[in-house]
Amino acid sequence: MEGISRQTVRDYIANGISTIKGMSSTISAQVVALLIEAQTESGINGPVMEIGVFEGRMFVLMALASEPGEKLFALDTFRHPDDHQIDRFRANLDRFGIDKSRVIEKKGSSIDHGPWKLRQEMGVPARFIHIDGDHSYNGVMHDLMISHKCMSDSAIICMDDVMHPYYPGLTLAVHDYLRANPSLAVFAVVDRASIVAASKYMICHRSKLEFYQAIIQDRIGNHIRHTQGDFMTNRALIVMPDAQKR
Numbered sequence: 001m002e003g004i005s006r007q008t009v010r011d012y013i014a015n016g017i018s019t020i021k022g023m024s025s026t027i028s029a030q031v032v033a034l035l036i037e038a039q040t041e042s043g044i045n046g047p048v049m050e051i052g053v054f055e056g057r058m059f060v061l062m063a064l065a066s067e068p069g070e071k072l073f074a075l076d077t078f079r080h081p082d083d084h085q086i087d088r089f090r091a092n093l094d095r096f097g098i099d100k101s102r103v104i105e106k107k108g109s110s111i112d113h114g115p116w117k118l119r120q121e122m123g124v125p126a127r128f129i130h131i132d133g134d135h136s137y138n139g140v141m142h143d144l145m146i147s148h149k150c151m152s153d154s155a156i157i158c159m160d161d162v163m164h165p166y167y168p169g170l171t172l173a174v175h176d177y178l179r180a181n182p183s184l185a186v187f188a189v190v191d192r193a194s195i196v197a198a199s200k201y202m203i204c205h206r207s208k209l210e211f212y213q214a215i216i217q218d219r220i221g222n223h224i225r226h227t228q229g230d231f232m233t234n235r236a237l238i239v240m241p242d243a244q245k246r
């Protein structure tokens with residue numbers, strides 16, 4: 001059963017993830033899985049949401065790593081690059097045995113979703129949210145806002161593609177949002193393949209900063225760079241595949 005077998009998650013990272021189109025790296029998949037598993041061990045539960053699921057590469061991982069009873073919110077226009085995107089997404093869920101009754105598909109632009117209705121549908125606030133949809137400044141500001149309003153006090157927002165040279169508006173939006181909302185903090189920056197390509201920011205409520213940093217130190221300490229990211233109000237761990245060598 002999904003959520004129960006850690007081996008299923010490891011197998012998916014080792015062999016399954018590369019069979020679904022998408023960009024997320026192995027290291028970011030490992031970090032996402034270990035954080036969701038650590039949340040479960042610490043009694044942190046709730047729905048999981050992804051804005052921009054594409055064909056399900058990260059979504060399947062989050063589904064496998066979370067608990068069987070937890071809802072999975074999938075937001076996407078489902079028109080990228082054609083109207084059959086949703087069929088490929090659903091086929092991938094089937095292929096990896098994801099229980100479809102957990103999945104709430106929201107077809108259309110995330111800009112059309114307000115936080116209150118989403119939060120109401122969730123029942124309880126979300127524990128993990130991956131943002132990887134509209135990469136424009138306004139789109140990211142909106143997606144951060146709805147995620148912020150839907151997250152629990154112990155939740156994580158994982159923001160993709162920060163510092164990607166193609167998406168300066170995304171990077172500006174993330175930093176503007178963080179500056180305007182100092183109760184949120186980046187606890188780790190996870191490298192894709194090279195730190196200059198793009199990173200995922202792992203964001204939590206500031207009160208949970210040390211809690212999540214300790215989890216990463218404990219479980220994946222060999223991937224932490226010696227130098228930390230200076231966010232002025234706190235330092236973030238830098239997690240990368242060959243951290244000790246660089």
Ligand SMILES: C[S@@+](CC[C@H](N)C(=O)[O-])C[C@H]1O[C@@H](n2cnc3c(N)ncnc32)[C@H](O)[C@@H]1O
Pocket residue numbers: 021022023024051052053054055056057058059075076077078079080108109110111132133134135139
């Ligand atoms: C980079 S892909 C996501 C990759 C995916 N997270 C994965 O793990 O493979 C971006 C996705 O965002 C979706 N998207 C773009 N603009 C959007 C919007 N305004 N609302 C919802 N989804 C959007 C696209 O349809 C596309 O599927």
